[in-house]
Amino acid sequence: MTLSSTDRLPLKNKVAYGVGDFGFSLTGTLFSVYLLIFLTDVVGLRPALAGLVIFVTRQCDWINDPIIGHISDRTHTKWGRRRPFLLFGFIPFGILFALLWWKAPIEQQALLALYYAGIIMVDDIVATLNYMPYYALTPELTHDYDERTSLTAYRMAFSIIAGLVAFIVPPMIVGSFRPENADRVFLNGALFAAISALTLLVTFLGTKETPSATVELQPTLRDSLRAAIKNKPFLFSIGIYVSTFSAMDIVSGVLLYYIRYYLGRENIGSIMFAAVFVTALIFLPFWTWISSRTSKRLAYIFGIAFWAVVQVILVLVTPNLATGLVIGLGCLAGIGISAAHVLPWSIIPDAVEWDELQTGQRHEGMFYSLVMLAQKAASGLAMFLVGIMLDVSGYVANAAVQTPKALLAIRNVTGLVPAILLIVGILFAIFYPISREEYSRIRAEIEARRATQQPDATK
Numbered sequence: 001m002t003l004s005s006t007d008r009l010p011l012k013n014k015v016a017y018g019v020g021d022f023g024f025s026l027t028g029t030l031f032s033v034y035l036l037i038f039l040t041d042v043v044g045l046r047p048a049l050a051g052l053v054i055f056v057t058r059q060c061d062w063i064n065d066p067i068i069g070h071i072s073d074r075t076h077t078k079w080g081r082r083r084p085f086l087l088f089g090f091i092p093f094g095i096l097f098a099l100l101w102w103k104a105p106i107e108q109q110a111l112l113a114l115y116y117a118g119i120i121m122v123d124d125i126v127a128t129l130n131y132m133p134y135y136a137l138t139p140e141l142t143h144d145y146d147e148r149t150s151l152t153a154y155r156m157a158f159s160i161i162a163g164l165v166a167f168i169v170p171p172m173i174v175g176s177f178r179p180e181n182a183d184r185v186f187l188n189g190a191l192f193a194a195i196s197a198l199t200l201l202v203t204f205l206g207t208k209e210t211p212s213a214t215v216e217l218q219p220t221l222r223d224s225l226r227a228a229i230k231n232k233p234f235l236f237s238i239g240i241y242v243s244t245f246s247a248m249d250i251v252s253g254v255l256l257y258y259i260r261y262y263l264g265r266e267n268i269g270s271i272m273f274a275a276v277f278v279t280a281l282i283f284l285p286f287w288t289w290i291s292s293r294t295s296k297r298l299a300y301i302f303g304i305a306f307w308a309v310v311q312v313i314l315v316l317v318t319p320n321l322a323t324g325l326v327i328g329l330g331c332l333a334g335i336g337i338s339a340a341h342v343l344p345w346s347i348i349p350d351a352v353e354w355d356e357l358q359t360g361q362r363h364e365g366m367f368y369s370l371v372m373l374a375q376k377a378a379s380g381l382a383m384f385l386v387g388i389m390l391d392v393s394g395y396v397a398n399a400a401v402q403t404p405k406a407l408l409a410i411r412n413v414t415g416l417v418p419a420i421l422l423i424v425g426i427l428f429a430i431f432y433p434i435s436r437e438e439y440s441r442i443r444a445e446i447e448a449r450r451a452t453q454q455p456d457a458t459k
Contacts, residue, residue, distance in 0.1 A: 009142050009151060016206020017141065018154035020086070023196030024131050025159035027097050029166035030192055032252040034177065035100075036383065039116065041177045041397045042185055043103055049113050051387020057120040058380025068369060072133040080209035082133035082140065086200045089130040094197030096123040101189025103182035128372075130200055135368040139349035140209045149296065149346040153288045156341040160281045166192070167273030176266070177256075178398060227359050228370055234351035236432045241344040242374045243425030244304065247418035248340060249379040251311070254386060257395075258414040261402045263319050263326065272330045279334025280341060287339045291346070297432050300343040304429075307336020308422040314415035344425075350434050353442050360449075386413050 039050035077084050100123050106112045138155075142148055173188040174181050228234055255273075260266040291299040310333045317329070352367055393409035395402060402410070434442075 008144070009147060013141070013207055014151055014154040016203055017137065017151065018156075018158040019199050019206070020134050020158075020203030021155045022158040022162040023199035024134070025162035026166050026192050026199075027127070027196045029163045029252065030170065030189070031100075032249050033167060033256065034170060036253050036387070037177050037256055038101065038185060042179055042182055043112060043116070044179065044397075045109065045112055045116075046391060047387045047395055047397075048391035049109060049387075051384040051390075053113050053117045053120065054387075055380040055384030057117055057124060058376045068128050068132050072136060079204075080140075082137045082209065083204050083207065085129055085133040086204040089126065090197045090200040090204075092126045093130050093200065094193040096126045097196065098186075098190040098193040099123070101186050103179075103185070128369075132369050132372065134200070134203065135372070137207065137209065138345070139352045141207065148349050149288055149291050149342070152346040153284050153342050156338075156345070157281060157284055160277050160284070160338070160341060164274060164277035164281070167277065168270045171270055225366065227355050227361070228367055231351055231355050231358070231367075233354050233432065233434045234348075234367060236428050237344070237348045237351050238371055238374050239428035240300065240347060240425050240432065241371055242378050243421045243428065244340045244344050245375050246378045246382050247311075247421035247425070248337070250382050250386065250421070251414065251418050253383055254410060254413050257390075257410050258314070261399075262407050262410050262414075263317075263321075265323065265326075268323060268326070271327060275327045275330035276334040276337060279331045280338035283335050283338035284342055287342050291343065295436050296343050296347050296350075297429050297435070300339060300347070300429050301426050303336050303339020303343065304422050304426055307333060307340065308419045308426075310336060311415045311419035311422065315411050347432065347434075350439050350442075353439065353446060354434060357442050357446055382417075389413060 035054065036047075036050055039045045039053065040047050043050075045053070072082055072085060074081075079087070096119075100116075100119055104112065104115050106115060138148065138151060142151060170188050173191070174184045177185065256269060259269045259272060287299055287303055290302065310329060313329060317326070348367070348371060355361075355367070389409045390406065390413075393403070393406040395406040395409070
């Protein structure tokens with residue numbers, strides 16, 4: 001299939017689109033990595049209650065994610081369908097995220113839980129108004145199979161860099177996550193919020209939606225939901241994405257516990273995170289190349305299987321393992337994490353084209369909202385179970401020594417549970433139905449149908 005001029009994206013457009021995910025990754029990584037330990041070790045919530053807060057707030061997305069996705073599908077402005085949300089949403093996005101990291105002067109556990117549940121829910125609604133249209137931009141910027149992978153790779157490069165910053169900078173500003181450092185935690189959150197908000201403005205100014213994406217007939221909410229349920233490739237892509245990113249969320253949320261309490265080397269946390277993310281960044285072009293030589297599905301299977309093996313090894317590591325070998329495991333994990341960043345995201349847009357061929361409509365906003373809804377619901381449930389496991393195992397916040405039962409729980413949650421989720425993702429990928437050849441056929445039929453629907457300029 002020949003790459004047309006409308007499908008080929010200039011470098012500046014790819015960079016401008018990718019910059020937006022720097023902001024989302026910066027805030028998302030800070031949320032995934034530090035929120036649980038902020039709630040338990042700074043705010044003082046019991047682990048099970050902190051996990052419940054995260055779980056409950058994630059379930060609210062069953063309402064706001066599909067609605068916001070549907071609204072963006074039906075939006076028509078001179079700036080397109082998705083970009084206006086970034087223009088009008090970037091300031092509230094920054095303000096709400098900053099407030100999330102304020103230590104409320106509340107002593108009672110139930111009231112603390114209610115406060116943080118409320119602020120997280122409001123923050124999530126505002127964030128959804130920004131990131132849902134942003135994610136739905138991918139299939140509207142280009143229709144080419146490999147160009148989408150390239151676009152996603154640029155986006156994930158910024159995402160990984162932001163993840164590296166979000167892992168390394170907070171310990172420099174905050175020090176240790178303890179009650180006496182609450183002011184520093186808020187300062188760090190406000191700084192990250194300001195930077196993240198500005199990146200969304202860059203994406204608005206530096207991208208442009210394709211004309212074909214702005215002339216489609218607008219589907220109803222029922223049509224969009226029905227299209228998603230009947231879209232077999234989309235359902236498999238959800239399985240791939242949810243399994244992969246739930247594993248990543250769990251690892252992000254408990255890795256600090258693993259390093260601090262099991263390995264007893266809190267001082268190497270930043271080095272470990274740097275090893276993971278620098279390696280992931282270096283290997284992004286590798287997975288893009290593998291995908292272009294084989295397919296997105298096969299590249300995903302290879303990369304995620306490699307990562308799953310590393311996660312199992314983490315369970316077997318002993319605290320006296322040499323620091324160099326620990327860092328080496330971080331590098332190996334980074335290779336698989338690189339594949340996890342780029343490939344699930346590049347698979348999802350192909351299901352949008354399959355849907356257009358079947359229905360004659362485009363439902364990007366609804367599709368991406370359902371992907372994020374499923375991922376956040378699964379991640380919220382996973383973190384709730386993590387909190388319960390820590391609570392039941394006898395974990396004590398800021399204790400110099402944890403019980404053997406608590407250490408075993410930390411090891412299994414860090415290594416074994418994510419490995420199982422990654423294997424589930426591989427099973428979904430094995431049966432994913434859209435190959436490179438099938439996608440070319442889908443695009444050819446769509447273009448042929450569009451050509452017959454165009455008015456004859458000679459009449």
